[in-house]
Amino acid sequence: MVTAEAQEKAKRWRDLKKRAISAAVLGPGALLCIWLGALPWTALMAVAIAGLVWEWVHLCGLRNRALPGAAVPLAVFVACAFAVFDHTLLALLLLLLGFLATLVGAGWMRRRDGRPAPVGWLALGVLYVGIAGISLITLRHDNEAGRDNVLFLIAVVWASDIGAYMFGRMLGGPKLAPAISPGKTWSGALGGLACTMVFGALVAAWATPYPDDMLKAAGIAAVLGIATQLGDLFESYFKRRFGVKDSSALIPGHGGLLDRLDGLIAAAPLAALLASFMGYGVVLWR
Numbered sequence: 635m636v637t638a639e640a641q642e643k644a645k646r647w648r649d650l651k652k653r654a655i656s657a658a659v660l661g662p663g664a665l666l667c668i669w670l671g672a673l674p675w676t677a678l679m680a681v682a683i684a685g686l687v688w689e690w691v692h693l694c695g696l697r698n699r700a701l702p703g704a705a706v707p708l709a710v711f712v713a714c715a716f717a718v719f720d721h722t723l724l725a726l727l728l729l730l731l732g733f734l735a736t737l738v739g740a741g742w743m744r745r746r747d748g749r750p751a752p753v754g755w756l757a758l759g760v761l762y763v764g765i766a767g768i769s770l771i772t773l774r775h776d777n778e779a780g781r782d783n784v785l786f787l788i789a790v791v792w793a794s795d796i797g798a799y800m801f802g803r804m805l806g807g808p809k810l811a812p813a814i815s816p817g818k819t820w821s822g823a824l825g826g827l828a829c830t831m832v833f834g835a836l837v838a839a840w841a842t843p844y845p846d847d848m849l850k851a852a853g854i855a856a857v858l859g860i861a862t863q864l865g866d867l868f869e870s871y872f873k874r875r876f877g878v879k880d881s882s883a884l885i886p887g888h889g890g891l892l893d894r895l896d897g898l899i900a901a902a903p904l905a906a907l908l909a910s911f912m913g914y915g916v917v918l919w920r
Contacts, residue, residue, distance in 0.1 A: 656885050660885070661792075663678075664678065664788065665785075665788070668774065668781060668784050668785055668788065669781065671781075672774050672775045672777070672780065675770075675771075675774045675784070676718055676771055676774070676775075679714075679767060679770050679771055680714075682767075682891060682895065683710060683711070683714060683763060683767045684707070684711075685884065685890075685891040686763045686767075686891050686892060686895065686899075687706050687707040687710050687759065687763050688707070689881045689882050689884075689890050689891055689892045690706060690759035690762070690763060690881075690892065691703040691706050691707070691756070691759065692882070693872070693873070693876050693878060693881060693892075694751065694752050694755055694756045694759070694876070695751075695752070695876075696751060696756065701739070701740075702736065702739055702740035702751055702753075702756060703751075703756070705732070705735065705736040705739060705740065705756075705760070706736065706756060706759045706760055706763075708732070709728070709729060709731075709732025709733070709735070709736060709760045709764065710729070710732070710759075710760060710763055710764040710767060712728055712732070713725045713726070713728040713729040713732065713764050713767075713768060714764065714767045714768055714771060716728060717767070717768040717771045717772055718771055718775075720772070720775060722768065722772050725768050726765070726768065729760060729761065729764040729765065729768065730761075732760045732764070733757050733758075733760040733761050733764075734757075736753075736756060736757040736760055737753060737754070737757035740753045740756050740757065741753045755872075755875070755876075762899065763899070765903050766898070766899040766900075766902045766903060768906075769902040769903045769905065769906035769907075770784070770898075770902050770906075772906055772909075773787070773902065773905060773906045773909055776909065776914055776915065778914065778915030778916075779909075779914075779915050779916055779917045779918075782837075782841040782842075782917050783905065783909055783917055783918050785837060785841070786834065786837045786838070786841070786851070786854075786855075786905075786917070786918055786919070787858065787898070787901060787902065787905045787918075788898070789833045789834065789836075789837045790830045790833065790834050790855045790858045790859055790862065790901065791858070791862050791897045791898045791901055792833075793826070793829040793830045793832070793833035793834075793855075793859070794826040794827070794829065794830045794859045794862040794863060794897055795826070795862070795866075795897060796826075796829065797822075797825045797826035797827075797828065797829025797830070798818070798822040798823060798825060798826030798863070798866075799822065799826075800825065801821050801822050801824070801825025801826065802817075802818065802819045802821055802822025802823075802825065803822075804821075805819070805821035805822075805825070806819060806821065807819050807820060807821045808820050808821075810822070810823050810867075811867055811870075814867055814870050814871045814874065815866075815867060815870035815871075815874075818866075818867070818870075823863055826859065826862075826863060827856060827859045827860065827863070830855045830856060830858065830859030830862070831852040831853075831855050831856050831859070832852075833855070834851045834852050834854065834855025834856075834858075834859075834919070835848040835849070835851050835852045835855070837851065838850070838851030838917075838919050841917060842917060842919075842920070847919055847920065850919045850920070851918075851919035853919075854908070854918055854919045855919075857904070858901045858904060858905060859901075861897075861900045861901040861904050862897030862898070862900060862901045863897065864900055865896045865897045865898075865899055865900025865901065866896050866897050866900075868896070868900065869881075869892055869893065869896035869899075872892075880893055881893050905918060
Protein backbone atom coordinates (compact mmCIF):
# COMPACT_ATOMS: atom_id res chain seq x y z
CA MET A 635 0.00 0.00 0.00
CA VAL A 636 1.35 3.40 -0.95
CA THR A 637 1.54 5.74 2.02
CA ALA A 638 0.43 9.38 1.95
CA GLU A 639 4.05 10.44 2.48
CA ALA A 640 5.20 8.43 -0.53
CA GLN A 641 2.44 9.93 -2.66
CA GLU A 642 3.46 13.42 -1.58
CA LYS A 643 7.10 12.78 -2.49
CA ALA A 644 6.11 11.41 -5.89
CA LYS A 645 3.96 14.49 -6.48
CA ARG A 646 6.92 16.76 -5.80
CA TRP A 647 8.96 15.22 -8.60
CA ARG A 648 6.27 14.41 -11.15
CA ASP A 649 7.35 17.16 -13.56
CA LEU A 650 11.08 16.37 -13.32
CA LYS A 651 11.16 14.15 -16.42
CA LYS A 652 9.47 16.78 -18.63
CA ARG A 653 11.79 19.47 -17.28
CA ALA A 654 14.87 17.37 -17.96
CA ILE A 655 13.81 16.57 -21.52
CA SER A 656 12.96 20.19 -22.30
CA ALA A 657 16.29 21.37 -20.90
CA ALA A 658 18.19 18.73 -22.87
CA VAL A 659 16.51 19.87 -26.09
CA LEU A 660 16.65 23.66 -25.63
CA GLY A 661 19.84 24.12 -23.62
CA PRO A 662 22.44 22.96 -26.19
CA GLY A 663 20.91 25.15 -28.91
CA ALA A 664 21.16 28.25 -26.73
CA LEU A 665 24.76 27.46 -25.75
CA LEU A 666 25.69 26.86 -29.38
CA CYS A 667 24.29 30.25 -30.41
CA ILE A 668 26.26 31.96 -27.64
CA TRP A 669 29.43 30.19 -28.73
CA LEU A 670 29.06 30.87 -32.46
CA GLY A 671 28.83 34.63 -32.10
CA ALA A 672 26.67 37.73 -31.95
CA LEU A 673 24.71 37.03 -35.14
CA PRO A 674 23.36 33.55 -34.19
CA TRP A 675 22.67 34.81 -30.68
CA THR A 676 20.76 37.83 -32.04
CA ALA A 677 18.70 35.54 -34.27
CA LEU A 678 17.83 33.40 -31.26
CA MET A 679 16.91 36.52 -29.29
CA ALA A 680 14.59 37.65 -32.10
CA VAL A 681 12.67 34.37 -31.80
CA ALA A 682 12.64 34.53 -28.00
CA ILE A 683 11.49 38.16 -27.91
CA ALA A 684 8.71 37.39 -30.39
CA GLY A 685 7.49 34.59 -28.12
CA LEU A 686 7.75 36.72 -24.99
CA VAL A 687 5.75 39.65 -26.35
CA TRP A 688 3.13 37.26 -27.78
CA GLU A 689 2.65 35.68 -24.36
CA TRP A 690 2.59 39.03 -22.56
CA VAL A 691 -0.07 40.51 -24.85
CA HIS A 692 -2.04 37.26 -24.79
CA LEU A 693 -2.08 37.21 -20.98
CA CYS A 694 -3.39 40.78 -21.06
CA GLY A 695 -6.34 39.46 -23.05
CA LEU A 696 -5.37 41.15 -26.32
CA ARG A 697 -4.09 40.22 -29.78
CA ASN A 698 -0.64 40.96 -31.19
CA ARG A 699 -2.06 41.64 -34.66
CA ALA A 700 -4.38 44.49 -33.67
CA LEU A 701 -4.08 47.61 -31.56
CA PRO A 702 -3.61 48.17 -28.71
CA GLY A 703 -1.88 44.79 -28.30
CA ALA A 704 0.21 45.27 -31.46
CA ALA A 705 1.90 48.29 -29.90
CA VAL A 706 3.98 46.04 -27.66
CA PRO A 707 5.76 43.94 -30.33
CA LEU A 708 6.10 47.01 -32.56
CA ALA A 709 7.84 49.10 -29.90
CA VAL A 710 10.02 46.24 -28.68
CA PHE A 711 11.21 45.13 -32.12
CA VAL A 712 12.00 48.66 -33.33
CA ALA A 713 14.03 49.35 -30.19
CA CYS A 714 15.86 46.01 -30.36
CA ALA A 715 16.67 46.61 -34.04
CA PHE A 716 18.57 49.75 -33.09
CA ALA A 717 20.36 47.79 -30.35
CA VAL A 718 21.54 45.29 -32.97
CA PHE A 719 23.37 48.15 -34.70
CA ASP A 720 24.91 49.25 -31.37
CA HIS A 721 22.68 52.32 -30.89
CA THR A 722 21.88 51.31 -27.33
CA LEU A 723 20.92 54.72 -25.93
CA LEU A 724 18.66 55.42 -28.89
CA ALA A 725 17.12 51.97 -28.48
CA LEU A 726 16.32 52.69 -24.84
CA LEU A 727 14.86 56.09 -25.75
CA LEU A 728 12.64 54.51 -28.40
CA LEU A 729 11.56 51.90 -25.89
CA LEU A 730 10.55 54.62 -23.44
CA LEU A 731 8.60 56.43 -26.16
CA GLY A 732 6.91 53.14 -27.07
CA PHE A 733 5.96 52.62 -23.43
CA LEU A 734 4.45 56.10 -23.18
CA ALA A 735 2.63 55.77 -26.51
CA THR A 736 1.16 52.42 -25.45
CA LEU A 737 0.19 53.80 -22.06
CA VAL A 738 -1.65 56.74 -23.61
CA GLY A 739 -3.03 55.05 -26.71
CA ALA A 740 -4.32 51.89 -25.05
CA GLY A 741 -6.37 53.97 -22.68
CA TRP A 742 -8.59 55.01 -25.61
CA MET A 743 -9.25 51.47 -26.80
CA ARG A 744 -11.24 48.49 -25.60
CA ARG A 745 -10.97 44.76 -26.05
CA ARG A 746 -13.19 42.91 -28.49
CA ASP A 747 -15.59 42.03 -25.67
CA GLY A 748 -15.99 45.72 -24.83
CA ARG A 749 -14.00 45.65 -21.61
CA PRO A 750 -11.20 48.20 -21.11
CA ALA A 751 -7.68 46.99 -21.80
CA PRO A 752 -5.29 46.51 -18.84
CA VAL A 753 -3.38 49.61 -19.92
CA GLY A 754 -0.69 49.66 -17.24
CA TRP A 755 0.21 45.99 -17.60
CA LEU A 756 0.18 46.16 -21.38
CA ALA A 757 2.53 49.17 -21.46
CA LEU A 758 4.78 47.59 -18.83
CA GLY A 759 5.40 44.72 -21.25
CA VAL A 760 7.22 47.14 -23.56
CA LEU A 761 9.78 47.91 -20.87
CA TYR A 762 9.85 44.48 -19.25
CA VAL A 763 10.58 42.52 -22.42
CA GLY A 764 12.29 45.34 -24.32
CA ILE A 765 14.95 46.22 -21.77
CA ALA A 766 15.81 42.53 -21.33
CA GLY A 767 16.04 42.07 -25.10
CA ILE A 768 18.29 45.09 -25.57
CA SER A 769 20.47 43.95 -22.66
CA LEU A 770 20.94 40.43 -24.02
CA ILE A 771 21.74 41.71 -27.52
CA THR A 772 24.28 44.33 -26.42
CA LEU A 773 25.89 41.99 -23.89
CA ARG A 774 26.83 39.47 -26.59
CA HIS A 775 27.86 42.12 -29.12
CA ASP A 776 31.07 42.70 -27.16
CA ASN A 777 33.34 40.60 -29.38
CA GLU A 778 36.04 40.38 -26.69
CA ALA A 779 34.13 39.49 -23.54
CA GLY A 780 30.56 39.00 -24.79
CA ARG A 781 30.70 35.23 -25.06
CA ASP A 782 32.06 34.72 -21.55
CA ASN A 783 29.70 37.31 -20.05
CA VAL A 784 26.59 35.74 -21.57
CA LEU A 785 27.75 32.24 -20.61
CA PHE A 786 28.30 33.50 -17.07
CA LEU A 787 24.83 35.04 -16.97
CA ILE A 788 23.15 31.94 -18.40
CA ALA A 789 25.04 29.68 -15.98
CA VAL A 790 23.95 31.80 -13.03
CA VAL A 791 20.30 31.83 -14.07
CA TRP A 792 20.21 28.10 -14.80
CA ALA A 793 21.99 27.30 -11.52
CA SER A 794 19.47 29.42 -9.63
CA ASP A 795 16.50 27.71 -11.27
CA ILE A 796 17.87 24.18 -10.90
CA GLY A 797 19.14 24.73 -7.37
CA ALA A 798 15.87 26.27 -6.19
CA TYR A 799 13.91 23.41 -7.72
CA MET A 800 16.08 20.64 -6.29
CA PHE A 801 16.59 22.04 -2.78
CA GLY A 802 12.99 23.19 -2.54
CA ARG A 803 11.67 19.75 -3.49
CA MET A 804 14.12 17.89 -1.24
CA LEU A 805 13.96 20.06 1.87
CA GLY A 806 10.63 21.87 1.69
CA GLY A 807 10.03 24.03 4.75
CA PRO A 808 8.70 27.59 5.21
CA LYS A 809 7.25 29.32 2.18
CA LEU A 810 9.15 32.21 0.63
CA ALA A 811 6.18 34.29 -0.57
CA PRO A 812 2.98 32.24 -0.17
CA ALA A 813 0.70 35.07 -1.31
CA ILE A 814 2.55 35.30 -4.63
CA SER A 815 3.90 31.82 -5.30
CA PRO A 816 2.82 29.11 -2.83
CA GLY A 817 5.30 26.55 -4.18
CA LYS A 818 8.49 28.52 -3.46
CA THR A 819 10.34 27.91 -0.20
CA TRP A 820 13.20 29.54 1.66
CA SER A 821 15.21 26.34 1.31
CA GLY A 822 14.81 26.55 -2.45
CA ALA A 823 15.76 30.23 -2.53
CA LEU A 824 18.88 29.73 -0.42
CA GLY A 825 19.83 26.54 -2.25
CA GLY A 826 19.45 28.31 -5.59
CA LEU A 827 21.58 31.21 -4.37
CA ALA A 828 24.32 28.83 -3.22
CA CYS A 829 24.30 27.11 -6.62
CA THR A 830 24.63 30.43 -8.45
CA MET A 831 27.76 31.28 -6.47
CA VAL A 832 29.33 27.87 -7.10
CA PHE A 833 28.60 27.86 -10.82
CA GLY A 834 29.57 31.51 -11.20
CA ALA A 835 32.95 30.73 -9.66
CA LEU A 836 33.37 27.69 -11.92
CA VAL A 837 32.65 29.71 -15.07
CA ALA A 838 35.16 32.32 -13.95
CA ALA A 839 37.78 29.63 -13.33
CA TRP A 840 37.15 28.27 -16.83
CA ALA A 841 37.15 31.64 -18.59
CA THR A 842 40.00 33.44 -16.80
CA PRO A 843 42.97 31.71 -15.14
CA TYR A 844 43.15 34.00 -12.11
CA PRO A 845 42.29 32.45 -8.70
CA ASP A 846 41.09 35.72 -7.14
CA ASP A 847 38.51 36.07 -9.92
CA MET A 848 36.56 33.14 -8.50
CA LEU A 849 35.69 35.02 -5.31
CA LYS A 850 34.63 38.10 -7.25
CA ALA A 851 32.62 35.95 -9.62
CA ALA A 852 30.81 34.29 -6.72
CA GLY A 853 29.83 37.73 -5.39
CA ILE A 854 28.61 38.96 -8.79
CA ALA A 855 26.77 35.68 -9.29
CA ALA A 856 25.02 36.13 -5.94
CA VAL A 857 23.74 39.57 -6.97
CA LEU A 858 22.53 38.24 -10.33
CA GLY A 859 21.03 35.22 -8.56
CA ILE A 860 18.96 37.47 -6.29
CA ALA A 861 17.74 39.37 -9.35
CA THR A 862 16.87 36.04 -10.96
CA GLN A 863 14.70 35.01 -8.03
CA LEU A 864 13.01 38.41 -7.87
CA GLY A 865 12.19 38.06 -11.56
CA ASP A 866 10.68 34.65 -10.86
CA LEU A 867 8.50 36.13 -8.12
CA PHE A 868 7.42 39.04 -10.30
CA GLU A 869 6.31 36.72 -13.08
CA SER A 870 4.39 34.63 -10.56
CA TYR A 871 2.63 37.78 -9.38
CA PHE A 872 1.85 38.76 -12.98
CA LYS A 873 0.28 35.37 -13.70
CA ARG A 874 -1.68 35.44 -10.45
CA ARG A 875 -2.99 38.88 -11.39
CA PHE A 876 -4.50 37.42 -14.56
CA GLY A 877 -5.52 34.10 -13.02
CA VAL A 878 -3.31 31.69 -14.99
CA LYS A 879 -0.87 28.98 -13.94
CA ASP A 880 1.46 29.16 -16.96
CA SER A 881 2.11 31.90 -19.50
CA SER A 882 1.49 29.32 -22.25
CA ALA A 883 1.97 25.59 -22.93
CA LEU A 884 4.90 26.06 -25.31
CA ILE A 885 7.57 24.20 -23.30
CA PRO A 886 6.58 20.85 -21.69
CA GLY A 887 7.24 20.90 -17.95
CA HIS A 888 8.01 24.61 -17.94
CA GLY A 889 4.93 26.33 -19.35
CA GLY A 890 5.79 29.22 -21.64
CA LEU A 891 8.78 31.39 -22.42
CA LEU A 892 7.87 33.87 -19.70
CA ASP A 893 7.87 30.97 -17.24
CA ARG A 894 11.25 29.73 -18.47
CA LEU A 895 12.99 33.08 -18.95
CA ASP A 896 11.56 35.09 -16.05
CA GLY A 897 14.84 35.05 -14.12
CA LEU A 898 16.91 35.87 -17.19
CA ILE A 899 14.64 38.81 -18.04
CA ALA A 900 15.32 40.29 -14.59
CA ALA A 901 19.05 39.52 -14.38
CA ALA A 902 20.04 40.51 -17.94
CA PRO A 903 19.62 44.30 -17.49
CA LEU A 904 21.70 44.18 -14.32
CA ALA A 905 24.43 42.21 -16.13
CA ALA A 906 24.39 44.63 -19.09
CA LEU A 907 24.60 47.63 -16.74
CA LEU A 908 27.58 46.08 -14.98
CA ALA A 909 29.22 45.35 -18.33
CA SER A 910 28.83 48.99 -19.35
CA PHE A 911 30.62 50.07 -16.17
CA MET A 912 33.39 47.51 -16.66
CA GLY A 913 34.00 48.64 -20.24
CA TYR A 914 34.41 46.91 -23.57
CA GLY A 915 36.32 43.62 -23.50
CA VAL A 916 36.21 43.16 -19.71
CA VAL A 917 34.38 40.23 -18.12
CA LEU A 918 31.76 40.96 -15.49
CA TRP A 919 33.75 39.59 -12.56
CA ARG A 920 37.08 41.45 -13.05
